[in-house]
Amino acid sequence: MDITSSYRSQGEILVIDVGNKFDFSKVEEFRNAYAELKEETTHITVELSRTEYMDSSALGMLLNMQKSLNERKLSYSIENARPQVAKILKISRFDKKFEIK
Numbered sequence: 758m759d760i761t762s763s764y765r766s767q768g769e770i771l772v773i774d775v776g777n778k779f780d781f782s783k784v785e786e787f788r789n790a791y792a793e794l795k796e797e798t799t800h801i802t803v804e805l806s807r808t809e810y811m812d813s814s815a816l817g818m819l820l821n822m823q824k825s826l827n828e829r830k831l832s833y834s835i836e837n838a839r840p841q842v843a844k845i846l847k848i849s850r851f852d853k854k855f856e857i858k
Contacts, residue, residue, distance in 0.1 A: 779815040806837035
């Protein structure tokens, strides 16, 4: 199990760390990471500091997360992406959907 999730700020922020590789093999694990959000959660951060590889299905998973949680009016950020992953996010224009830190 590579994907871990934890809360910060008394449950207001859910942090999902996707681990080394973010690809199709992580679909179910990623979905489970945000499946049961706390009521007080207002923001989701996807932590990519350990992620060395990301494919197009990972981009789809990020968009599906936003779509499935649309009624919650949450904000989203992607944090600490390594240069090669940050380049994929930039080319894919994910800075329009996520705050990238």
